[in-house]
């Protein structure tokens with residue numbers, strides 16, 4: 001039986017594999033149902049658990065955190081949470097390049 005894609009409503013879902021990543025880091029390939037029209041992929045509960053386990057194993061889980069932007073003189077300060085600093089091996093005192101990516105994102109590039 002063919003299953004219609006719940007996203008586009010046009011394509012059919014076929015079994016395949018998708019490469020998952022988190023924060024730009026590869027987490028490997030997992031079985032998924034992939035739409036032949038829009039390309040949307042759906043992983044099942046089991047694969048989801050494996051992806052989560054892999055993300056935890058490589059230390060990516062929970063690295064995205066809400067922080068507030070503080071004022072410091074004429075500049076603004078964004079705190080880097082301790083877990084993220086550890087993951088990036090930052091100690092403080094390093095130089096970085098700060099630039100916008102559109103109007104909703106700040107990229108901090110480490111040297």
Ligand SMILES: [Zn+2]
Pocket residue numbers: 005006007008009010011035036037038039040
């Ligand atoms: Zn689709």
